[in-house]
Amino acid sequence: MANELTKQQRKSRSIIAFVILFVALIAFFIVNVIAGSVNMSMSDILAVFTGSGDSLYSDIVLQMRIPRALAAVILGGALALAGYLLQTFFHNPIAGPFVLGISSGAKLIIAICMVFALQAGIKMSSTLMIVAAFFGAMMAMGFVLVLSKRIKGQGMLIVGGVMIGYICSAITELIITFANDSDIVNLHNWSLGSFSGITWSNVSVSFIVVMAASIAVFMLSKPISAYQLGENYAANVGVNVKVFRALLVLLSSLLAACVTAFAGPISFVGIAVPQLIKGMFKTSKPILMIPACFLGGGVFCLFCDLIARIAFAPTELSISTVTAVFGAPVVIWVLIRRHKSRM
Amino acid sequence: MSNVFLKTSSLSVGYGEKVIIENVDINIEKGQIVTLIGPNGAGKSTILKTIIGQLPAISGSAELDGEPLDTIPRKEFAKKVSVLLTDRPNPELMTCEDVVAMGRYPHTGALGILNDDDQRIVDEAMDLIHVTELRDRDYMAISDGQRQRVMLARAICQEPELMILDEPTSFLDIRYKLELLSTLQDLARSKGMTVLMSLHEIDLAERVSDKIACIGNGKVDRFGPPEEIFTGDYIKQLYGLTVGSYDEVLGRVELPAITGKPQYFVTAGNGTGTRLFRSLQRLGIPFATGVLAENDLDYPVACSLASEVVSVPAFHKADEASIARVSKLLDECPTIVCTLNREQLEENGLSSLIERMNLEEPSEQ
Numbered sequence: 001m002a003n004e005l006t007k008q009q010r011k012s013r014s015i016i017a018f019v020i021l022f023v024a025l026i027a028f029f030i031v032n033v034i035a036g037s038v039n040m041s042m043s044d045i046l047a048v049f050t051g052s053g054d055s056l057y058s059d060i061v062l063q064m065r066i067p068r069a070l071a072a073v074i075l076g077g078a079l080a081l082a083g084y085l086l087q088t089f090f091h092n093p094i095a096g097p098f099v100l101g102i103s104s105g106a107k108l109i110i111a112i113c114m115v116f117a118l119q120a121g122i123k124m125s126s127t128l129m130i131v132a133a134f135f136g137a138m139m140a141m142g143f144v145l146v147l148s149k150r151i152k153g154q155g156m157l158i159v160g161g162v163m164i165g166y167i168c169s170a171i172t173e174l175i176i177t178f179a180n181d182s183d184i185v186n187l188h189n190w191s192l193g194s195f196s197g198i199t200w201s202n203v204s205v206s207f208i209v210v211m212a213a214s215i216a217v218f219m220l221s222k223p224i225s226a227y228q229l230g231e232n233y234a235a236n237v238g239v240n241v242k243v244f245r246a247l248l249v250l251l252s253s254l255l256a257a258c259v260t261a262f263a264g265p266i267s268f269v270g271i272a273v274p275q276l277i278k279g280m281f282k283t284s285k286p287i288l289m290i291p292a293c294f295l296g297g298g299v300f301c302l303f304c305d306l307i308a309r310i311a312f313a314p315t316e317l318s319i320s321t322v323t324a325v326f327g328a329p330v331v332i333w334v335l336i337r338r339h340k341s342r343m
Numbered sequence: 344m345s346n347v348f349l350k351t352s353s354l355s356v357g358y359g360e361k362v363i364i365e366n367v368d369i370n371i372e373k374g375q376i377v378t379l380i381g382p383n384g385a386g387k388s389t390i391l392k393t394i395i396g397q398l399p400a401i402s403g404s405a406e407l408d409g410e411p412l413d414t415i416p417r418k419e420f421a422k423k424v425s426v427l428l429t430d431r432p433n434p435e436l437m438t439c440e441d442v443v444a445m446g447r448y449p450h451t452g453a454l455g456i457l458n459d460d461d462q463r464i465v466d467e468a469m470d471l472i473h474v475t476e477l478r479d480r481d482y483m484a485i486s487d488g489q490r491q492r493v494m495l496a497r498a499i500c501q502e503p504e505l506m507i508l509d510e511p512t513s514f515l516d517i518r519y520k521l522e523l524l525s526t527l528q529d530l531a532r533s534k535g536m537t538v539l540m541s542l543h544e545i546d547l548a549e550r551v552s553d554k555i556a557c558i559g560n561g562k563v564d565r566f567g568p569p570e571e572i573f574t575g576d577y578i579k580q581l582y583g584l585t586v587g588s589y590d591e592v593l594g595r596v597e598l599p600a601i602t603g604k605p606q607y608f609v610t611a612g613n614g615t616g617t618r619l620f621r622s623l624q625r626l627g628i629p630f631a632t633g634v635l636a637e638n639d640l641d642y643p644v645a646c647s648l649a650s651e652v653v654s655v656p657a658f659h660k661a662d663e664a665s666i667a668r669v670s671k672l673l674d675e676c677p678t679i680v681c682t683l684n685r686e687q688l689e690e691n692g693l694s695s696l697i698e699r700m701n702l703e704e705p706s707e708q
Binding site for chain 1: 395433448455
């Protein structure tokens, strides 16, 4: 069979894939720092780091572009990982935080909190944002879990999730429409999804939360691998399935919430990246998939954010516009491929 | 009872509040093979699922090696008991070797990485079940029978003391059915592995099991060695056979006899008639046969399929009464077939009927 690889071939394939991901991550990171609506040469950038540069350039690079690129890496990784966990949990290749409405649930609660905070004249801290988002994510996740108990069939679950997403988005829009108009613009941009306006404090909080969650996910790679054969076989080899499922729900919600808190709802990264990574590695071993999905999510979001910023500069696209353009075809490809393999 | 490894006491199993089987009292000694048989939906799987903890017991208890099952820590249980379920996993992008290696789960460290020993055990299990050539194939790209064997190798490389197999022979062809059962026998004999399984093939169950539990009518109807189970018409009664027949001694199944006035008379014996009897059944033609001694090879099938069998006790030749009856049947049946030759007819005491058999020398089969 043509696509039948030996163990050794798989191993070298994994090593090469990791190298490619690392190189791509670093390359895109550098490009993201250099490129932008304000034209800067390489020497201008280097001058910023040696401290002899223009203070405007220095502000742009140190306060805008670098935190933004870091956020794309951290939050992109988190999103891909959240998608991977949800796909594992539901045994569904096109599950993800966005399609299941989890991002939209987080968005709704944040929007409510923000409107109240703005009216009271308080600025929400990064931590508070995550807490609100986590609450919203868990709420949407709760609905999805109820749905998954009631309806059989993978397709229907996704349709249900999409509906939950629409409901949450509609309520969010409603709230935004009636919010104090001076702040609408800000809120409106965020609710479409964007890495713009990310601060160093956002970056550090999200770094801590995402890293902690990702390490926890990595420690779960053994039970995740057993869970691939289904609940009953996992239970028989010693997995406490109830605890494990609860952890998957909590961690995927936390990761998705963290992303939504800082960048708004971002579509398709959660579905597309794990699928692309699986195709690249030709395996689904969690111990490889977890770090690879994280790296892949970072690369994908850096790439998409770059396009969002420079494609129609100085007009910036919302990140979801770009992720959808590149992510949606991946989903279609997955569906076609699965249909083929069943025939 | 010495050396009881798995013991259930007044165990009631079912789903939620609904009891399906009550008072399950079975005990299995170490190294024994015990099979659950019984009709579809009788509750065989329910019992197995309860023992592996997939379903909570409704009442009663079960003990493994003297310890109540519900007190055994999950991980300890996983080292002692492995399963082959009727679930059909659909893992994405896992090779067959990955699937088999999952059996090492209870023995590996926090990240589940296999050491050399684990790898050797995985290789041995794949060798034993003859799935080594599938090792790099995608699990989803192989046949159902191959998957069943891969999952069996997985259960074996878990190195359990007790294997619980729910319908392990499903999807397997005759070669692999026999290989599977013979592998289980080997494991039981050489490693003292205890096996509890459910089987649909009662003939195979009879051959491989040390004990059989018959599940039917909401209870364990019989539990004991096969020779105590397969008596009389028990199987017919357990499965509620209303069509066809099951031969308890030979483990042979037949479709129902064609009833009615015999159209054919078949003179058979020594196994020469069995195939012809089955052909007539397929063609839907009622037939009579004789004279058969009750120890004749053709006798059991004749009893299952013929509308009338003229017989004499074992090791006897045809007597006057039976010859008279055959003579009458020869008059009544439009077609007469003889599968015996002149010498054989004489040997059977049928010399007086030879000229009525339309024998052509040498007689054909």
